[in-house]
Amino acid sequence: MCDNLCPDDKMQLITRNLQEVLGEDKLKEILRERELRVYWGTATTGKPHVAYFVPMSKIADFLKAGCEVTILFADLHAYLDNMKAPWELLELRTRYYEHVIKAMLQSIGVPLEKLRFIRGTEYQLSKEYTLDVYRLSSVVTQHDAKKAGAEVVKQVEHPLLSGLLYPGLQALDEEYLKVDAQFGGVDQRKIFTFAEKCLPSLGYAKRIHLMNPMVPGLTGGKMSSSEEESKIDLLDTPGEVKKKLKKAFCEPGNVENNGVLSFVRHVLFPLKSEFVILRDEKFGGNKTYTDFETLEKDFAEQLLHPGDLKASLEKALNKLLDPIRETFSTPEMRKLSNEAYPDPSKQKAAPKGPAKNSGPEELDPSLLDLRVGKVLSLDRHPDADTLYVQAVDVGEQKPRCVVSGLVRNVSAEQLLGRSVVLLCNLKPQKMRGVESQGMLLCASTEGEPKQVEPLDPPVDSVPGERVYVEGYEMGQPEPELKPKKKVFEKLQADFSIAEDLCAQWKGKNFMTKLGAVTCKTLRGGSIS
Numbered sequence: 001m002c003d004n005l006c007p008d009d010k011m012q013l014i015t016r017n018l019q020e021v022l023g024e025d026k027l028k029e030i031l032r033e034r035e036l037r038v039y040w041g042t043a044t045t046g047k048p049h050v051a052y053f054v055p056m057s058k059i060a061d062f063l064k065a066g067c068e069v070t071i072l073f074a075d076l077h078a079y080l081d082n083m084k085a086p087w088e089l090l091e092l093r094t095r096y097y098e099h100v101i102k103a104m105l106q107s108i109g110v111p112l113e114k115l116r117f118i119r120g121t122e123y124q125l126s127k128e129y130t131l132d133v134y135r136l137s138s139v140v141t142q143h144d145a146k147k148a149g150a151e152v153v154k155q156v157e158h159p160l161l162s163g164l165l166y167p168g169l170q171a172l173d174e175e176y177l178k179v180d181a182q183f184g185g186v187d188q189r190k191i192f193t194f195a196e197k198c199l200p201s202l203g204y205a206k207r208i209h210l211m212n213p214m215v216p217g218l219t220g221g222k223m224s225s226s227e228e229e230s231k232i233d234l235l236d237t238p239g240e241v242k243k244k245l246k247k248a249f250c251e252p253g254n255v256e257n258n259g260v261l262s263f264v265r266h267v268l269f270p271l272k273s274e275f276v277i278l279r280d281e282k283f284g285g286n287k288t289y290t291d292f293e294t295l296e297k298d299f300a301e302q303l304l305h306p307g308d309l310k311a312s313l314e315k316a317l318n319k320l321l322d323p324i325r326e327t328f329s330t331p332e333m334r335k336l337s338n339e340a341y342p343d344p345s346k347q348k349a350a351p352k353g354p355a356k357n358s359g360p361e362e363l364d365p366s367l368l369d370l371r372v373g374k375v376l377s378l379d380r381h382p383d384a385d386t387l388y389v390q391a392v393d394v395g396e397q398k399p400r401c402v403v404s405g406l407v408r409n410v411s412a413e414q415l416l417g418r419s420v421v422l423l424c425n426l427k428p429q430k431m432r433g434v435e436s437q438g439m440l441l442c443a444s445t446e447g448e449p450k451q452v453e454p455l456d457p458p459v460d461s462v463p464g465e466r467v468y469v470e471g472y473e474m475g476q477p478e479p480e481l482k483p484k485k486k487v488f489e490k491l492q493a494d495f496s497i498a499e500d501l502c503a504q505w506k507g508k509n510f511m512t513k514l515g516a517v518t519c520k521t522l523r524g525g526s527i528s
Contacts, residue, residue: 395464
């Protein structure tokens, strides 16, 4: 196809559906002379999900436009980003990514022989690259490195040096891969502008940057590997796809933050140039759309029902996922998947029967149903001067009633309207006649006067967002903790506040999809 395209046609294919292009004039200049060399990199951390079809469909566009495309499996980056891929799992996860990305590309008809695949550690451990990392560190400030990674690298008050190195390595990748352009999501923009600034300081050329919009997840926010309800896994069964799409946010007439509509726009239309709505004859029968704008207009005017849109997407999505499921149906691939992403709830499974000389069983913190809450109202308990009675929104239909003994240590003004962390699967119990449906987690220090501070979820967290312990995000909470097993009490013994003010269990941070849970001042405190 590319042999028959003029530079303007290639430009249109390369840039369609992108949110932003940095270096557009240079892009036009290169296309008048030769084919564009572009790369897309992915850090091999959490399991890829269906949102990865968005960059895959753009890679298909790049190849149609005649581009020379490199796909980078950024294994070293995955470790540097706060060890999201532990060193012992790095090779397994990189192999998983390589198989699953290739299966995705084959699913949408992209010829693999036209692509170059490379792992970061194939060149990032070389003498030349390492010397350039040192050279870069001599011209980049800590402030600029932290700012560059703000949307991509996990942010904490006292960041690890590895996270500060991350943006510089991504910038150097452009030079060492010998490309004209880097492609990524708009969340990478700060790293891209950082690269444009720092590469010339080492005598290297400034590159073009092509940015995709961020496609909403099924719950309306960002589609995230760590938020189970927001995404559809590439290996989910048809039944799981149906269940997740049924619960997906798709309000009639609402085209904002609509993950169902966005997937149709950014994946299905670029691949097929049309989308068929399947519906009963009494509702008008099937309808074929040849452009997204018309489909969006019909949905906005409620001429297209969310149920019909979801059912049609379900069929199209399963058609894309079937070849990937087939690839991973072999014993070898199932073993790779299980080893690369072990189930934390099964890693420490207790042996059947008593074991001699065995230590105590280590409980799994994912058994706790921890969520972000917002205190909507607060009153003194009618029969206890030391208790507050609070209405807390945790993303359910009705707020929960929570009774807490914080009157002596935390003022009503400090609690009302703020975000908190709530343990939601304790057995409800009456406290002086009022049933409490959760426990508000606070940091505290011993001594007189006792200091107490509610835990702080990351800024912009919304009620109902899951709070988990890093490394245990795949486990499932118990519906209700059994009081006799004292699960919370045993886990709570290892809760603490670290020097960087992050809430932790055994040195691993409490997290939401937006970052670490913290407290304001109580370093070294306990959590209860």
